[in-house]
Each structure stands twice: as structure tokens, then as C-alpha cells.
Amino acid sequence: MTTTIAPDRxxxxxxxxxxxxxxxxxxxxxxxxxxxxxxxxxxxxxGAVTTSxxxxxxxxGIYQQDDRDIRDERRRQKLEPAFTFMARVxxxxxxxxxxxxxxxxxLGRAHGGETLRLTTRxxxxxxxxxxxxxxxxxxxxxxxxxxxxxxxxxDTRGVMCSINPQLSKIHAExxxxxxxxxxxxxPKTGAYNEIWYGEERGKISEPEEPFYGRTYMPRKFKIGFVxxxxxxxxxxxxxxxxxxxxxxxxxxxxxxxxxxxMGRTDQAPQTYPRLADVIGFIKVEQLTAAIDAVMSVxxxxxxxxxxxxxxxxxxxxxxxLDWIKAEIESRLGTPLxxxxxxxxxxxxxxxxxxxxxxxxxxxxxxxxxxxxxxTPALPMMDGLxxxxxxxxxxxxxxxxxSLTIADVAPAARPDIERLIREYGLDGQNKRSALRLNSMACxxxxxxxxxxxESERYLPTLISKIEPILAANGLTDEPITLRMTGCxxxxxxxxxxxxxxxxxxxxxxxxxFGGGFHGxxxxxxxxxxxxxxxxxxxxEEILGRYARERQAGExxxxxxxxxxxxxxxxxxxxxxx
Numbered sequence: 001m002t003t004t005i006a007p008d009r010x011x012x013x014x015x016x017x018x019x020x021x022x023x024x025x026x027x028x029x030x031x032x033x034x035x036x037x038x039x040x041x042x043x044x045x046x047g048a049v050t051t052s053x054x055x056x057x058x059x060x061g062i063y064q065q066d067d068r069d070i071r072d073e074r075r076r077q078k079l080e081p082a083f084t085f086m087a088r089v090x091x092x093x094x095x096x097x098x099x100x101x102x103x104x105x106x107l108g109r110a111h112g113g114e115t116l117r118l119t120t121r122x123x124x125x126x127x128x129x130x131x132x133x134x135x136x137x138x139x140x141x142x143x144x145x146x147x148x149x150x151x152x153x154x155d156t157r158g159v160m161c162s163i164n165p166q167l168s169k170i171h172a173e174x175x176x177x178x179x180x181x182x183x184x185x186x187p188k189t190g191a192y193n194e195i196w197y198g199e200e201r202g203k204i205s206e207p208e209e210p211f212y213g214r215t216y217m218p219r220k221f222k223i224g225f226v227x228x229x230x231x232x233x234x235x236x237x238x239x240x241x242x243x244x245x246x247x248x249x250x251x252x253x254x255x256x257x258x259x260x261x262m263g264r265t266d267q268a269p270q271t272y273p274r275l276a277d278v279i280g281f282i283k284v285e286q287l288t289a290a291i292d293a294v295m296s297v298x299x300x301x302x303x304x305x306x307x308x309x310x311x312x313x314x315x316x317x318x319x320x321l322d323w324i325k326a327e328i329e330s331r332l333g334t335p336l337x338x339x340x341x342x343x344x345x346x347x348x349x350x351x352x353x354x355x356x357x358x359x360x361x362x363x364x365x366x367x368x369x370x371x372x373x374x375t376p377a378l379p380m381m382d383g384l385x386x387x388x389x390x391x392x393x394x395x396x397x398x399x400x401x402s403l404t405i406a407d408v409a410p411a412a413r414p415d416i417e418r419l420i421r422e423y424g425l426d427g428q429n430k431r432s433a434l435r436l437n438s439m440a441c442x443x444x445x446x447x448x449x450x451x452x453e454s455e456r457y458l459p460t461l462i463s464k465i466e467p468i469l470a471a472n473g474l475t476d477e478p479i480t481l482r483m484t485g486c487x488x489x490x491x492x493x494x495x496x497x498x499x500x501x502x503x504x505x506x507x508x509x510x511x512f513g514g515g516f517h518g519x520x521x522x523x524x525x526x527x528x529x530x531x532x533x534x535x536x537x538x539e540e541i542l543g544r545y546a547r548e549r550q551a552g553e554x555x556x557x558x559x560x561x562x563x564x565x566x567x568x569x570x571x572x573x574x575x576x
Contacts, residue, residue, distance in 0.1 A: 007319050011305040013215060020304040026052055027154065028214040031060045032189040041195075047083035047131050055069025059155060060192055061088045061148025062134065065127075069445040086446065087126045087137055088151035093161030093175045093225075094122030094183035094397030095406075096146075097142050101388040101395050105381065108372075111137050116381070118370035120439055120491050121158050121222075122233075122397040123151065127446055138196035149186050154217045155184035156295070160224035160233040162244075163349070163398050165364070165406060166361030167501075168356030170227060173251050174244050177287060178225045184288055185223065185295065187212055210301075211292070218302030219310035221295060222261075231344040233399045234492050234518040236260050236275040239312040245281065245340040253283040255339045258294060258324065259316035262489030265308055265573070266503065270355040273494035274313035274571030279325045293331035297324060317572060319515070344517040347495075348478060349398045350438050351429040353413075360393070361413055363405045363420070366428045369440040369455045370401030383423025388446055390415055401439055432469060433478045435462050439492070443485025443502065451553025458483045461500075461531065468539050472546035479555045482514060483508075494521050494574070497556035498538070503528045510534055511558035512541070513567065521574055522556065523565035 009015070017028055027033075035056040040049035049057065054064045066081035074081055089104070096104075105122055108116040111128035119125055129137055141147055151158055160177035164171050189208050193199040209216070224238040227246070236239035241257035260276030282290050298312040301319060316324050329335050351364050367380070374381045384403070388395070393407030408416055420426050429436070441447070443454030462481070469475045482496040487509075493499035494519045499511040501569040507528050514522035526537060545558045553561075560567045568574050 002455045007217070007301065007323065009301070011303045012067075012218075012301050013213075013304060014302075017215075021307060023055065023154075023307065024215050024304050026055060026215055030056050031191075031239040032208045032214070033187065033191040034189075034195065037191075037195050041131060041134065046080060048080070049131070057085075059150065059153030059187065060195070061090065061151030061153075062086065063088075063152060063448075065446045065448055067128075067445050068448075068450075081472075082132070084127070084266060084446070085129045085131065085134060087129055087148050088119070088158070089124040089126075089133070089141065090147055090149050090158055090182065091123040091397070092159040092179040094163075094399075095118065095175060095179075096395050096397075097144075098388040098391045099397065100144045100146060102385065103140060103146075105385045105388070107137055107140045108381075114374070114381070116372040117442065118367060118372065118397050118401045118403065120370070120399065120401055120441070122160050122399055123158050124397075125442070127442070129216065135196055137300050142197060147192070149192050152220070154219055155187055155212065155221065156182070156217075157220050158182065158257065159185075160222075160238070160399055162225065162227040162230055162232050163339060163364075163396055163404055164227045164230055164232075165350070165354050165356050165362035165396075165404060167246075168358040168360060170244065170246055170249075170251060171356075174225050174227055177284070180225060181225075185291060185517075187216065195268045208269055211296070213299075215304070217295070218304045219307060219312075221298060221312065223291070229345040231347040231518045232349065234347060234495055236518055237262050237273075237492050237495060238276060239298070239484050240291065243278070243342055245342060247365050251284060252340070253281055255281050255289065255342065256290060256336065258293075258328075259288060259313045259321070259421075261311045261313040262492050262494050263311065264489065264494075266487050266509075269575040271308055272571045273489060274317070275495075275519075275521060276329065277316070277321055278339045279321070279328070281338060281340050282336065286332070289332055293328045296331055297327050301327075313571065319463075326509045327513055344519065346478075347400075347516070347518040348480070349400050350403050351402070351436065360406075361408045361410060363408065363416065364398065365403050365420075366431060366436055367402050368435070368459055369438075371455065372403075378424055378427075381425070383419065383425050386423065387416060387419050390419070400437075411552075418424070419496070432462070432466050432475050434465065434469060434474075434481055435459075437478050437479040438462060438483075440483045441485055441490040446487060449488060450502060451504055452485050452506065452508060454483045454485040454491070454502065461534070464531070464535060465538055468535070468542055472543055474542060474546055477555070478516070480514065492518075495519075496522060497554065497559070498522075500534070506530050508534065510537060511565075512556070513565040516554040516556055519555065521568040521571065523568050523574070525559075525565050 061286040113128035117125040159182040226235040242254035257276035396404040440458040443450035482493040500508040510526040511522040
């Protein structure tokens, strides 16, 4: 007789509210995310909202921030911080129409500091939005059937989906499922429409949140769909990943991967990144049920006492993968089928023109760190607006912060090419392979968590690395490089071959050894070092890599073989 040990439930939703963390009480008492947000928005005394509303507005896709470049000066002048807001669009799979692009462009110019930001999760962020402009922004998004629901908060974040323009038919099918998943998994509360659109609250005869309840998820929950052989979304970094299995040109179903996540906290060794485990296979028609089954396990068993320990990856490790899988299967009502074979060969973007299997063409353009802005040398924002005015296809944001002008009919290509040249956008892809495989989070001056620069600094650092690459014949060698201003990992740094995470102004942890296909975590090589130490380390190891690498050997693999870092085989040992 087999005895099943009951899991520890002292820190999950089964406990009385007063035994859990303060965020759980806040959510439970928020009237399904309404709080006092409307009152805060119309408070003329401050550019901020209340502390509790700041947390609740994340569920509406909005973060309160301030300009940290001038924070100290404003403090000296006895002024409150220069509060503004970041608003993140819900855009499953990163697909939008030209009319939607034009609207986003208009809103960015009017309310977002004359810029747009493409994120590492295939969507847009507006930065520097002042409080009195928030409703105009939200209503402007509604005009083109867009919103910011659940782009942040303790719920399902924006759903990612592979670009793979060469596989147009399969991409279209998987994208439709990704959008379906996003629409299914977001909160159902009417709070969003009431606060941002001014709708009246109607009578509700059933629970307003039949899935989430009053306390929603323990922390954020990320879902992604990937189409091999490209692992462009970094599926192993998702809480729940669906790996498309294509047989003879038809979508057979998905392998299910669970428990990935990048975030960690410096000086807190109990926190660590983790790669998702593939636990089985589902048919397409099982997708929605599988999402509910996996999410409900985390909803019911995730840590609601310690937010540092509240992500699904820790629930998987604490309860055990076998137990979690069994619980998912119980809720699904059937065992998962054995995982199907698949293979990844890259996780980057294919730049330039490619032709899909439907005969339409797609142009992917490198956008450094996702920042769309006009400069005297490169009027990118104006150029993309001009393209959107004539384009009859779609735009797709890549998982690596670049942009695909997609679904171009062959006859329309010359007009698109002419505008690319006219605005100088044709030079975007003529960069070192390292730069083309780089990503950075926003960091300073707007992110409140940032300890160091990222987006503003990485281009400068790469310019100092490029002579090292050139001296060693590595200019065209693809190497993944990612930088974040803190250890939370928004640019997915812990799977990069080279990664830098901020520790203090001008100081970073340096990591080597991630997998080029996103299949392996990296390991810290240097802690809390500045630019000189970083460049010295890179000069040494890149030189050795050029001289000693084996045929086809990737940089991350070499860093391990040469003994610079140990291979990390499991997230729990990342900090060893």
C-alpha cells in the first residue's frame, strides 16, 4: 500500500487571510481590483496615487514610477518626486495592425514622451505618462480594440508566441491559440471598464472572478507558445510553456513545460532562476483545460506568505515535480501523454527579408533594446509611421525586442523597401552579431527597482566590446548578451551566454555559460564589478574562445568547457 504524504499547506490559499501576507489582504479587500483608484486619479494635490492603489493598478497594466534622474534635486527643493506612470499594452503574440500601430504612435507622441518601447514579452510600454493623461491613453487604446488588462499584477501576464515568419500557416494557427489563451486567462472583473471607460457597474448574479477568486494568483504567471526549431520566446523561462509539435506540416498538439522563471534577489540565496520541465503532451483541444489545470495548482498551492517565494517555480520545487504533475493530471481529468520529440536550434531573430510558406514576405528590423524614438541621425518613429500608413499586412513584435513588418504581398515590397531606405532604417541590421543578439530592460531612470543602468548603457558597452570581437575575428559570431538593471531578470538574462545584472551604479554581476538555444542557465563569474573588470574578463575569454573553440562550439558551451564557470544543471544550485 502506497502512502501519499499530504503537502504542506501552511502558506497557501487554504489558510485564513490573517495568516497570509499583507498583499493577500489588500487583494481580498479591493472589491475585485477597484480599490480607491478612481478617487486617486482625480486627487489634484499629488501626481501619485495611494500606496494600495499603486499595487492594484498593476492588475490594470500600470506601474507608478518617478524620474530618478531628478529625484534628489526635487527632494532638495522639497518637492514630491516627479511621478509618472508606465502603461503596458496587452498584445498576445505581439501582433497588431497598421491602424493599431498608428494609434499607438499617436498616443506615444501625445502621452508617452514621444517614444514607444517594445518589451521582451512582445508588447508596448508607454513611459512618462502623467496621471491626468492615463484615462485618455486607455480610451485611446480602446478605440483600436486594445487594452492593458492583466499586463502586470498577480495574474496571467501577456502571452508570448513565436514569430517564425517562414512558417506562416503554423504561426497563424498557434498565434490564434495564444490569443485565445490570453483572452481566457485574464481577470473577468468589471473594474477595468468602470475605472477607465466610465461604465456603470452592473448587477452580478455569479462570482465576478470564478477562477481567480478574491485573492487572484500568489504572483505573476507567464505563459508562452513556441514553434521549434526557434526558441525565440525562451520557453524554459515561462511558468507555463506550450511547445508546438508539427508533424507533416500540421499542428499535432503541444508539449507542456512548467516551472520556469528568471527572477531572483541578490543576497537571498533561497531565490534563483529555474528552467521549466517538460512534463507531457496535450492535443490542441485540451489547451484551455490544461491552462486552467496548471494555473489552478499554483493558485491553490503557491506561497502567499513570502512574495519572494511565491512564483510557480518554487511551488514545483517545494512540492516535487511528480506531485505537481499528478495534481495537474487530476484536475485535467486525464493523464498527460508522453512528450513528443522536438529540437531547438536558436532563440534569436532572423533579420531582413524572408518569405513565408504562403508566398508573403516579412522584414525583421533590429531595434536596439526595443526603443522606438526619433533622433537627428535616425528618425525611426517617423519612418515606422510612414510605413504603417501604406502597409496592408501586420506588424509583429519579436520576443527579442525587434520588429517584423509582416505579411507583405510581393507587389507591395518595393514601397516598403523605399520607405526603409528613405528613413535610414536599412542600416539597423548592419551591426555586430553580438549587438543583434542583445537585449536590455528599461532600468534607470524610470524603473523603481533598478540599481544600475541597462537600456541607456548597454549600447555604449557593446561599442567597447566590438573592438575585442573584431580583433579576434568574432564580429559575425552570434553570442547572446543580456543586461538588466537589477536581478529580477526582465530581459531573461540567466539563459544568456553573457549576462550582466545591476548591483549598484556602474556595478554589475557578470555571468557566463547560458545555452545559445535558451536551454541552460548561466553562472556568475564576477560579482559587483565595473566596466574595466568586465572588459578585461571579456577580452581574455573571447580571445581564448576564438583560438581554442571546437567546430560548431557556442560561446556558452566553451565557457563551461574551459572552466570559467561550472555548468548549472538545476535552478536550485544556481547560487552554489
